[in-house]
Amino acid sequence: MTITAVPSSSHEEIYNIQDAGTGLNGYIAVHSTLLGPAAGGLRMRPYANAVEALTDVKRLSEGMTYKNAAAGLPLGGGKAVIIGDPAHDKSPEMLRAFGRGIDALQGRYFTAEDMGMSPKDMAHLAEATPFVAGLSDGNFASGDPSPITARGIFNAVRTAQKHHCGSAELGGVTIAVQGLGNVGWHLCDLLTMAGASLIVTDVDTARIAKAVSAFNATAVETDQIYSVQADIFAPCAIGGILNATTIPQLKVAVVAGGANNQLATRQDGAALHGRGILYAPDFVANGGGIINVATEILKISDRADFVDEKLIALDMTMQAILRQAKAENTCPDAVAIATVQAKMARLAA
Numbered sequence: 001m002t003i004t005a006v007p008s009s010s011h012e013e014i015y016n017i018q019d020a021g022t023g024l025n026g027y028i029a030v031h032s033t034l035l036g037p038a039a040g041g042l043r044m045r046p047y048a049n050a051v052e053a054l055t056d057v058k059r060l061s062e063g064m065t066y067k068n069a070a071a072g073l074p075l076g077g078g079k080a081v082i083i084g085d086p087a088h089d090k091s092p093e094m095l096r097a098f099g100r101g102i103d104a105l106q107g108r109y110f111t112a113e114d115m116g117m118s119p120k121d122m123a124h125l126a127e128a129t130p131f132v133a134g135l136s137d138g139n140f141a142s143g144d145p146s147p148i149t150a151r152g153i154f155n156a157v158r159t160a161q162k163h164h165c166g167s168a169e170l171g172g173v174t175i176a177v178q179g180l181g182n183v184g185w186h187l188c189d190l191l192t193m194a195g196a197s198l199i200v201t202d203v204d205t206a207r208i209a210k211a212v213s214a215f216n217a218t219a220v221e222t223d224q225i226y227s228v229q230a231d232i233f234a235p236c237a238i239g240g241i242l243n244a245t246t247i248p249q250l251k252v253a254v255v256a257g258g259a260n261n262q263l264a265t266r267q268d269g270a271a272l273h274g275r276g277i278l279y280a281p282d283f284v285a286n287g288g289g290i291i292n293v294a295t296e297i298l299k300i301s302d303r304a305d306f307v308d309e310k311l312i313a314l315d316m317t318m319q320a321i322l323r324q325a326k327a328e329n330t331c332p333d334a335v336a337i338a339t340v341q342a343k344m345a346r347l348a349a
Contacts, residue, residue, distance in 0.1 A: 001097050003104055011058060012038075013108070016050075017101035022094035026082035027054055028101060029061035030109050034344055037107055038078025039133075039290060039297055040064035041114025042098070042125075044086040057081045059239065059261050064290070067283040069340045071314055073294050078109040086116035092124045099128030107131055112145065112293040115181065115238075119144055133296035140303075142296040145289035148307055150186030152288025153258045155315045157191070157232060160256040160280040163322045171195030176230040176252065178222075179237030180207045183258045183289075187236060188215050201225040202237070226250060235259040235282075242279075247271050256280035269333035273325075281336035284318050 006014040006027070013030040030038040040061060047053040057079050065077025082098060084090065102111055102125065112134035113122055119136040126132040135141045157175070162168035173196045177188055180202040188198055188211060198217035201224070202208050208219045220228055226241075226249040233252045235241050239261030247268060255262070255277055262282045263269050272279045291310040295303040321339065325332040 001100055003101055006054065008058070011061065013105070014054075014058070015101065015105075017098055019094070019097040022091060022097050023084070023089060024082065024094045024097045025050070025084075026080060026098060026101075027057040028080045028105065028109055029057040029078060030105070031058075031061040031077040031079075032065040032344075033076040033108060034348060035065075035069060035076050036074040037110055037297070038064070038076040039068060039073075039110045039112070039293065040077060040079040041134075041289075041293075042080040042082065042111045042117055043114035044082040044084055044090060044116035046085045047081070047083045050083065053081050053083050056239075063260050063283050065344075066337065066340045067287050067290055069343055070284045070317055070336065071287040071291050071294075071310060073290065073310075075110075075290070075294060075297065078111075079114075080109070080111055082116075090116070090121070095121055095124035096128045099125035099132070102131055103129035105131070110297050112289075112296075133293045135296065138296075140296045140299050140301075142292050142303065144182065145292040146182035147186050148292035148311075149183045149258060149286055149289035150190060152291070152311055152314060153183070153187050153234070153236075153256070153285050154190040154194075155311065156280045156285035156318055157234065157254075157256045158194075159315055159318050160254045160278055160322065161232065163319075163326070164254050164278050169195075173197070173232065174199065174230040175232045175234055176225055176228050177201075177217075177234045177236060178225045178241070178257070179235065179259065180204070180211050181236065183286075184234075184236035185211070187234065187258060188217070191234075192216075199225070199228050199230055232256060235262050240264040242268050242272065244268070244271070247275065247277075250275070250277060252277060254278045254280070256285055257282070258286045260286065263333060266333065266337075269331040273331035278322070279332050280318060281321060281333045284314065284321065284336055287314050
C-alpha cells in the first residue's frame with residue numbers, strides 16, 4: 001500500500017491511498033480540525049477518473065466542516081472516497097487496506113459509511129483501524145446513520161414548507177424525490193406517513209418499481225425529475241445537481257433534500273433565490289447522520305437523547321437561517337455559510 005500526500009492550499013491534508021494487490025485507489029481529505037478531529041463518511045463510486053474523485057472528496061470534506069459546525073459537534077470536516085463500483089469492485093481486503101490508510105492519520109480523521117458503503121463494510125475497516133464509526137455492534141455502536149439522516153431531512157422539509165406557506169403540514173403536498181438509496185428511501189417512508197404524494201426517480205429501475213409499490217409513488221425518468229410539477233424538490237442522490245441547466249427547469253417552490261453539495265456553485269444559490277425558490281441549505285438539512293455517528297466517535301452513552309436534542313437544535317438552526325435570509329432578502333445558503341464561518345473565526349481568534 002502507498003500513501004501519497006496531495007498538495008492543497010484549501011485543505012489541511014489530502015492523501016491518495018493505493019494498493020495494487022486489491023485494486024484500491026482512493027483519497028482521504030481533511031479540510032479542518034479546528035473544532036476537533038475531522039469526521040465524515042467514506043463513499044465508493046465509479047468515478048470517471050482520479051481528478052473527478054479528488055474534486056469530489058475536496059468538496060465533500062469542506063461540506064463536512066460546515067455540517068459538523070452547524071450541528072454543534074466538536075468535530076472537524078473530512079471525507080474519503082474510493083474509485084470503483086461498489087457492487088463489483090469492493091472486497092474485504094480492499095477495505096482493510098483503506099483502513100490502514102485511515103490509521104496512518106493517527107486519529108485526525110474518523111470515517112463512517114456513505115454512498116456505496118454499509119455497516120458490514122465499516123466492520124472490515126475496523127479490522128485495520130479504530131478510527132471508524134457506524135458499526136453494527138460494540139460498546140458505542142451507532143449503526144446505519146441513514147434513518148437519522150432522513151429524520152433530519154424530514155424536519156428540514158417541514159420547516160421549509162412552513163417558512164414558505166405558513167404550515168408545516170405535508171398532507172396533499174407533492175414532493176419530487178431524486179435518489180432512492182438508504183437515505184432517500186427512509187425519507188420517502190416519512191413523507192408518505194405524513195400524507196405527501198411522491199414523484200420518484202433513481203438510476204436503479206428495480207428500486208423505482210419497489211418505491212412505486214411501497215409509497216404509491218409516480219415514477220419518472222432520471223432527467224425528468226427537474227421539470228415535474230411539484231411543491232417540493234428533495235435531492236437525495238449525488239451533488240452538483242442544482243446548476244445553470246437544471247434550475248431553470250424547476251417547477252417547485254421549495255428545495256429541501258439530503259444530497260451533499262447540491263449547488264454546483266455558490267452562484268446557484270443566488271439563482272434559486274432569484275427564481276423565488278426557497279432553498280434549505282443541504283449541510284444543515286442532512287446533518288442527522290453525522291449527529292448519529294458522533295455518538296460513537298465521542299462515546300456518548302445516552303445516544304437516543306443526544307440525537308434527539310441535536311436534531312431539535314439543528315432544526316432551530318435551520319429556522320434561524322431561513323428567517324435571516326428572508327429578512328435580508330438573500331439566499332439561505334449564503335446566510336448558512338456566513339453563520340458557520342463566523343463561528344469558526346471566533347474559535348480561531
